[in-house]
Amino acid sequence: MEFTLIPDLVPQNRHAVIKVYVSRKWIFRGAMDNGPIHHIDLVLIDKEGHGICAEIPRNLAEEKGSIIEENKIYEISRFRISSARLMFKPVHMDKMIHFTYHTIINASLDTPPAFSRYVYHLTPFDQLESYIQKNEYFLDVLGVITQVSALKPVGTHTQESSNVIKEIIIKDINDITMRVTLWAERARAFKLENVYDPLEQKPIVTLFVGCLAKNFQGIYLNGGTACRWYFNPDIREAAPYYQRFESQKIKLHISSEQEQLYVTxxxxxxxxxxxxxxxxxxxxxxxxxxxxxxxxxxxxxxxxxxxxxxxxxxxxxxxxxxxxxxxxxxxxxxxxxxxxxxxxxxxxxxxxxxxxxxxxxxxxxxxxxxxxxxxxxxxxxxxxxxxxxxxxxxxxxxxxxxxxxxxxxxxxxxxxxxxxxxxxxxxxxxxxxxxxxxxxxxxxxxxxxxxxxxxxxxxxxxxxxxxxxxxxxxxxxxxxxxxxxxxxxxxxxxxxxxxxxxxxxxxxxEIEPNLRSPPKRHKQEPLIIKDSTEPEHRQE
Ligand SMILES: [Zn+2]
Structure with missing residues (x-):
C-alpha cells in the first residue's frame, strides 16, 4: 500500500492514506486545564520524520480518540486537511489534519523502527522571552538538567482538582538557565530514576517539547498536558552538549523521599x-x-x-x-x-x-x-x-x-x-x-x-x-x-x-502599636516579591 507523506497532503485530496507514528496525544481544554474538552490533539510523524498536528473534535473524542494511543503506529484515512490553526501549534507545519465521522483508524501491525519518535523546533533560551503570552506555537527547548524539585502541592485559581508541580532547571550550552514547570500529571510523570545514576552523576541532556513561555517573577516554561520530554536524545543539536558535558558530573537531588511527604x-x-x-x-x-x-x-x-x-x-x-x-x-x-x-x-x-x-x-x-x-x-x-x-x-x-x-x-x-x-x-x-x-x-x-x-x-x-x-x-x-x-x-x-x-x-x-491612620508608604518604589522560585500557580 502506498502511503501519502505528510508534506504531500493537500486539502483537495480526500483519498490520502497516511501511516504515522503517534508521537504525542493530549486533551486540549483551552486556557483552563479543568475546562471542558475542546478537542484531542495529536502529533503524527510519517516515516520520513515529518510531523503534523491532528485534531479530534470534542464530539468524536470518545469514539475516535479512544482508539488512538501515544507511541503507536496507525494507518489513517478519510480525514480532512486544512491550514494549520493560528494558535497553539505543536509543530511547524502549515497544514493540519481533522478527524471526522468518516475517519478510519487502523492500528498498524508492523512497527518499523525507522519512525522518528518526535519532531521539534528548538528555540534558543535567549529568545524565549519574546514568546511570552504569544501562544502561536508550543515551544521546544534543549538543555542539561541541573536541578529537579520535589513535587510541590499547589492551589490554583482556575484549577479545582488537587494539583502538584515539579520544577526543573535546565541550562543550555552557554550556561543560560531556564525553569521548566511541569503541572499535575506531567509533574508526576517526570521521573529520572531510570536515566540518572546518583553514583555516576552523568549529565542528562533533555529535549522538552510542547512548552509555553510564561512570565512570573521572570520567564519560565510551562509544561502542561502538551509537554513531553526526551532524555539524551539522538539529535544533531544535542551533539555539542554531549561533547561539552561528557566528562562533567552534575549532582541531582532526586527527591523521591521528599515526594513521599506529599504523595503519602x-x-x-x-x-x-x-x-x-x-x-x-x-x-x-x-x-x-x-x-x-x-x-x-x-x-x-x-x-x-x-x-x-x-x-x-x-x-x-x-x-x-x-x-x-x-x-x-x-x-x-x-x-x-x-x-x-x-x-x-x-x-x-x-x-x-x-x-x-x-x-x-x-x-x-x-x-x-x-x-x-x-x-x-x-x-x-x-x-x-x-x-x-x-x-x-x-x-x-x-x-x-x-x-x-x-x-x-x-x-x-x-x-x-x-x-x-x-x-x-x-x-x-x-x-x-x-x-x-x-x-x-x-x-x-x-x-x-x-x-x-x-x-x-x-x-x-x-x-x-x-x-x-x-x-x-x-x-x-x-x-x-x-x-x-x-x-x-x-x-x-x-x-x-x-x-x-x-x-x-x-x-x-514587640507589639505593634495601634494604627490610627491607614499605613502608607512615602516611597513609590516597586514592590518586591521575595521568593523568586515561586511559580505562578495557575496553568494556562
Ligand atoms: Zn528587619
Whole structure:
C-alpha cells in the first residue's frame, strides 16, 4: 500500500492514506486545564520524520480518540486537511489534519523502527522571552538538567482538582538557565530514576517539547498536558552538549523521599480530627504537631491577612510616618506577606486556622502582593482570597503561639506548618459542623471587623499605587491582629523555607502599636516579591 507523506497532503485530496507514528496525544481544554474538552490533539510523524498536528473534535473524542494511543503506529484515512490553526501549534507545519465521522483508524501491525519518535523546533533560551503570552506555537527547548524539585502541592485559581508541580532547571550550552514547570500529571510523570545514576552523576541532556513561555517573577516554561520530554536524545543539536558535558558530573537531588511527604502521609505525624485537636491541652501537642484534614469554610473578613515584612530580617515592620519601619534593621524596605486566617472544618468541629506566607501562597495560589492588588474599596475581599473557600487540605498543625499566653486550656487557633496533601475543591462543605471555637478574646468584635473590612490598608495600598495618599482621616484599629503578627514575624524570615515554624519567645515583647491612620508608604518604589522560585500557580 502506498502511503501519502505528510508534506504531500493537500486539502483537495480526500483519498490520502497516511501511516504515522503517534508521537504525542493530549486533551486540549483551552486556557483552563479543568475546562471542558475542546478537542484531542495529536502529533503524527510519517516515516520520513515529518510531523503534523491532528485534531479530534470534542464530539468524536470518545469514539475516535479512544482508539488512538501515544507511541503507536496507525494507518489513517478519510480525514480532512486544512491550514494549520493560528494558535497553539505543536509543530511547524502549515497544514493540519481533522478527524471526522468518516475517519478510519487502523492500528498498524508492523512497527518499523525507522519512525522518528518526535519532531521539534528548538528555540534558543535567549529568545524565549519574546514568546511570552504569544501562544502561536508550543515551544521546544534543549538543555542539561541541573536541578529537579520535589513535587510541590499547589492551589490554583482556575484549577479545582488537587494539583502538584515539579520544577526543573535546565541550562543550555552557554550556561543560560531556564525553569521548566511541569503541572499535575506531567509533574508526576517526570521521573529520572531510570536515566540518572546518583553514583555516576552523568549529565542528562533533555529535549522538552510542547512548552509555553510564561512570565512570573521572570520567564519560565510551562509544561502542561502538551509537554513531553526526551532524555539524551539522538539529535544533531544535542551533539555539542554531549561533547561539552561528557566528562562533567552534575549532582541531582532526586527527591523521591521528599515526594513521599506529599504523595503519602508523613508516618510519624498522627492524624486527628479537629474535634480531637480542639479538646487537647495546648501542651499536649507534640513538637511535630498533628495532621488534620479540613475544608476551608470561611475566610473571616475580620482578620488582616497580610503584614509588612522587613526585606532584610523578615520581621513585621512597624508603621511610621505613613510607611513601615523595621526597628531591628533600621530599614524602611518591606514586602507584604501573608498571615492568613480562615475557618476550617472536617465535620467534627470548626477551627480557626492560620498560616504564614509559604503555606498561604500554596493555599491561595498567588503571592500576597498580587492578591492585594485586587483589593478595591468596592470589593475589599479579593476574589483570589474568596475562592479558597471549599478547598480541602491535609495540614500539619500545631497550636498557635498566641494560645500559650492565654488562659484557655484548649487551642484557640491552630497554626498550619505545612500542607501534606491537597484534595481540591469540595462540592459541599462539611455537614453537622459544631462550632467549638467562637469569637475568642483574640478575635476582633464585629464592629472592628467591619471597619477593617471597609478600610483595610490594602485599600490604601491601592490608593498608593494611584498616588492618592490623602485619605488618612479614618480610624483603624489593628491591635488584635498586631499581636499575632509581631509574634509571627521571625517565621517569615526571607531565607527560611520552612519559615512557618517555632516562634522565639523574646519576640513577644514587640507589639505593634495601634494604627490610627491607614499605613502608607512615602516611597513609590516597586514592590518586591521575595521568593523568586515561586511559580505562578495557575496553568494556562
Ligand atoms: Zn528587619
Amino acid at each position: 502521609k508523613e508516618t510519624n505525624v498522627e492524624h486527628k480530627t479537629l474535634h480531637e485537636l480542639l479538646e487537647l491541652h495546648p501542651y499536649a501537642f507534640p513538637k511535630q504537631g498533628y495532621q488534620c484534614t479540613a475544608t476551608i469554610i470561611e475566610v473571616p473578613t475580620t482578620s488582616r491577612w497580610w503584614f509588612p515584612a522587613c526585606t532584610k530580617c523578615g520581621r513585621a515592620c512597624k508603621p511610621q510616618n505613613g510607611g513601615y519601619y523595621c526597628p531591628y534593621c533600621k530599614s524602611e524596605a518591606y514586602i507584604l506577606r501573608y498571615k492568613l486566617t480562615f475557618m476550617g472544618s472536617d465535620g467534627t468541629a470548626t477551627a480557626q486556622m492560620f498560616c504564614f506566607d509559604t503555606v498561604a501562597q500554596h493555599v491561595v495560589g498567588r503571592s500576597c502582593e498580587t492578591v492585594l492588588k485586587q483589593v478595591t474599596e468596592a470589593a475589599p475581599i479579593p476574589p483570589d482570597l474568596a475562592q479558597i473557600v471549599s478547598l480541602k487540605f491535609t495540614f500539619r498543625v500545631t497550636v498557635s503561639n498566641q494560645t500559650f499566653s492565654q488562659r484557655e486550656q484548649r487551642p484557640t487557633v491552630l497554626q498550619i506548618n505545612s500542607i501534606v496533601a491537597v484534595h481540591g475543591r469540595q462540592r459541599s462543605l462539611p455537614k453537622g459542623i459544631q462550632t467549638i471555637i467562637d469569637q475568642g478574646p483574640s478575635t476582633p468584635n464585629k464592629e472592628a471587623t467591619l471597619k477593617l473590612l471597609k478600610e483595610s490598608p490594602s485599600t490604601s495600598m491601592e490608593r498608593l499605587s494611584t498616588k492618592l495618599l490623602t485619605d488618612v482621616g479614618r480610624k483603624l484599629t489593628y491591635s488584635t491582629q498586631a499581636e499575632d503578627i509581631t509574634k509571627s514575624q521571625i517565621l517569615d524570615a526571607p531565607q527560611e523555607t520552612n519559615a512557618d515554624k517555632e516562634v522565639p519567645a523574646d519576640k513577644d515583647k
